[in-house]
Every structure is written in structure tokens, then in C-alpha cells.
Amino acid sequence: MNRSRALVVGGASGIGAATTHALADAGYAVTVADVVEDGARAVADALAGTGHLARRCDVTREADVASMLTEAGSEGDLTAVVNSAGSSTLGLLTDLDEAEFRRVTDICLHGAFLVLKHAGRHVADAGAICSLTSLNARRAAAGFGPYCAAKAGLAMLTQVAALELAPRRVRVNAVSPGLVDTPLTAPAMEIPGVRDDYLDNTPLGRAGTPEEVAEAVLFTLRSAWLTGEVIDLNGGAHLLAYPDVHGHVVRAFG
Ligand SMILES: NC(=O)c1ccc[n+]([C@@H]2O[C@H](COP(=O)([O-])OP(=O)(O)OC[C@H]3O[C@@H](n4cnc5c(N)ncnc54)[C@H](O)[C@@H]3O)[C@@H](O)[C@H]2O)c1
Structure with a gap:
């Protein structure tokens, strides 16, 4: 049974939860951190085993981020850090408010940098860090500019951190x-046509589950010779076109 600590940032919902x-279940004591503190607490309270903690953290x-990682690493047994915090928006670059661009990139890129920075300082030697990127890291989508860029x-940044922390x-x-x-x-899936378009462009013909993503995250944490890797997990969707989400918005709402 693993008795070390893991930290999951953005752990209150979805893939992080x-x-x-x-x-x-793998035996870690888990610190569940999220900007939604009640959500983190509810997830921590429902976990199997003991030693779990909930912390409020805005990435x-x-x-x-610094105080959360200082605390999580204080016993020297922090061997796994996962950053699942994320947010998105929908709007063409020519229409998008600068504040909205900053909000999304602050969470998805700047926040990810802060987690890598302080996880890099406090994770134990030979520990592991895993971030959640997206199919949109390699597939452009009209209307998802800040999310794709972040x-x-x-x-x-994952590859740079892998080089810098390898020593x-x-x-x-x-x-x-x-x-x-x-x-x-959920909001994008409510736009008529979007879900069907996604699934038509996914060779395996279905969405993934948070549990399937969690399994891949745990693989990266355990796999002792894997570093600097970004693993596509999408039912083969990276092999086909990205759905025209913005086109569906225009057709549905004008
Ligand atoms: N669901 C998907 O289809 C999908 C696809 C590709 C990538 N991702 C990525 O996976 C990760 C998890 O997404 P999800 O689908 O589980 O979403 P989700 O909305 O269910 O969970 C995201 C969590 O991040 C937290 N969060 C948001 N802003 C934060 C902040 N400033 N500080 C700390 N926590 C914050 C939210 O409170 C929430 O608990 C995200 O990085 C997302 O971009 C998701």
C-alpha cells in the first residue's frame, strides 16, 4: 500500500475529482485543492482511506499555490502532484474582451506555471507531476482562442519542466x-449539433469518462521512465478534423 501524499489541484470536479x-484507492493520502473550497471538502470527505485534506487554492x-505546496511537501512524502484546474470561454478573437482572454490564460497557463514552479520545489526526489492539457493544444478551434493557446x-511548459527537474x-x-x-x-454540449459533430470526428465514437482520464494520469505518475510526454487520450479524435463549434453557434443562435 502506497503511504505517500498526492496533491490534486482542481480536484473538486470532473477529471480532478x-x-x-x-x-x-491506490493508497495515497490526498490533498484536494480547488478554488471552490466546499467542493474540495466534499470530495476529500468521500475518499477511501485516511489522511485526506481539503484546501482552498486559486492557481x-x-x-x-506556494503555501499549499509548502504544506503538502512539509513531511517530505509528496510524491505526486496533478494539476487539473481549468476553464474555457467561447468567442472569436475579434470579439473577445481582453479580460476574458486573461482570465482563461491566467488559469490554464499562468496558473499551470505557478503549480509547476512550486511543485518543482516541494515534490520529493523521484516524484512525479502531471498536468491536463487538451486536444486543443494541437487542434485549433474557432472560438476557443485563449484555451487553445494556453x-x-x-x-x-511540460517539456521544459521535465528537462529542468530531471536532475x-x-x-x-x-x-x-x-x-x-x-x-x-456541458455548456458547449448544449449547442445543437456540437455533440454529434464531436462524436462523428471520434473514431471510437464516444466521449471519454473522467475515470478513464484518471487512469492515464496515474499511468504517468507510476511510469518510472516516462518524462516530458504529452499523452493524447481522445478515442482517436486527433486523427480527424476538429468540430466546427463556432459554426454550430452561428447556425443555432445567429
Ligand atoms: N472535460 C474535457 O472534455 C476536457 C478536455 C480536455 C482537457 N480538459 C482539461 O482537464 C482539466 C479538468 O477539466 P474538467 O473537465 O474536469 O473540468 P471541471 O470544470 O469539471 O473541473 C475543473 C476544476 O478546476 C477548478 N478551477 C477553476 N479555476 C480554478 C482556479 N483559478 N484555481 C483552482 N481551481 C480552479 C474548478 O473549480 C473545477 O473544480 C482542465 O484543465 C481542462 O481544461 C478537459
Whole structure:
């Protein structure tokens, strides 16, 4: 039984919540961190085993991230850090408010940098870090500019962090999912035509589940020779075209 600590940032919902359960089932004591503190607490309270903690953390605030990782690493047994915090928006670049571009990139790229920075300082030697990028890191989508740019940036940051942390044998990887039904994707799935378009462009013909993504995240944490890798997990969707989400919005709402 694994008795070390894992930290899941963005652990209150969706893929992050499923990952906390997978880690607890694997024997880790899990710190569940999220900007939604009640959500983190509810997830931590439902985990199997003991030693789980819930913490409020906004990844866009360095003081939050630094204190969370200082605490999680204080016993020297922090061997796994997962960053699942994310947010998106829909709007063409020519229409998008600068504040909205900053909001999404602050969470998905700047926040991911802060987690990598402080995880890199506090994770134990030979520990592992995994971030969630996206199919949109390699597939452009009209209307998803800040999300695509931030996730592409995070994919590269993953490789840089892998190089920089290798001297301590800390491994840094990312999992890059396609469509997974969570609160993040629910609004887009309500736009007529979008879901069918996604599934028509997914060779395996279905969305993934948070549990399937959690399984891939755990693989990256366990796989002792894997570092600097961004793993596509999308039912083969990276082999076909990306759905025209913005086109569906225009057709549905004008
Ligand atoms: N669901 C998908 O189809 C999909 C596909 C590709 C990538 N992803 C990525 O996977 C990750 C998890 O997404 P999900 O689908 O589980 O979404 P979700 O909305 O269910 O969970 C995201 C979590 O991040 C938290 N969060 C948001 N802003 C935060 C902040 N500033 N500080 C701390 N926590 C914050 C939210 O409160 C939430 O608990 C995200 O990075 C997302 O971009 C999801």
C-alpha cells in the first residue's frame, strides 16, 4: 500500500475529482485543492482511506499555490502532484474582451506555471507531476482562442519542466484529453449539433469518462521512465478534423 501524499489541484470536479479517488484507492493520502473550497471538502470527505485534506487554492494567486505546496511537501512524502484546474470561454478573437482572454490564460497557463514552479520545489526526489492539457493544444478551434493557446503553451511548459527537474529524477508529463463529459464541457454540449459533430470526428465514437482520464494520469505518475510526454487520450479524435463549434453557434443562435 502506497503511504505517500498526492496533491490534486482542481480536484473538486470532473477529471480532478476522479483522479483524487483513483489516488486514494491506490493508497495515497490526498490533498484536494480547488478554488471552490466546499467542493474540495466534499470530495476529500468521500475518499477511501485516511489522511485526506481539503484546501482552498486559486492557481492564479502565487501566495495560494506556494503555501499549499509548502504544506503538502512539509513531511517530505509528496510524491505526486496533478494539476487539473481549468476553464474555457467561447468567442472569436475579434470579439473577445481582453479580460476574458486573461482570465482563461491566467488559469490554464499562468496558473499551470505557478503549480509547476512550486511543485518543482516541494515534490520529493523521484516524484512525479502531471498536468491536463487538451486536444486543443494541437487542434485549433474557432472560438476557443485563449484555451487553445494556453493548452499549447502548457504542453511546451511540460517539456521544459521535465528537462529542468530531471536532475532530481522528478518526472513531468501531461495527459491531453478529447471530449469528456464534465461541468466544463456541458455548456458547449448544449449547442445543437456540437455533440454529434464531436462524436462523428471520434473514431471510437464516444466521449471519454473522467475515470478513464484518471487512469492515464496515474499511468504517468507510476511510469518510472516516462518524462516530458504529452499523452493524447481522445478515442482517436486527433486523427480527424476538429468540430466546427463556432459554426454550430452561428447556425443555432445567429
Ligand atoms: N472535460 C474535457 O472534455 C476536457 C478536455 C480536455 C482537457 N480538459 C482539461 O482537464 C482539466 C479538468 O477539466 P474538467 O473537465 O474536469 O473540468 P471541471 O470544470 O469539471 O473541473 C475543473 C476544476 O478546476 C477548478 N478551477 C477553476 N479555476 C480554478 C482556479 N483559478 N484555481 C483552482 N481551481 C480552479 C474548478 O473549480 C473545477 O473544480 C482542465 O484543465 C481542462 O481544461 C478537459
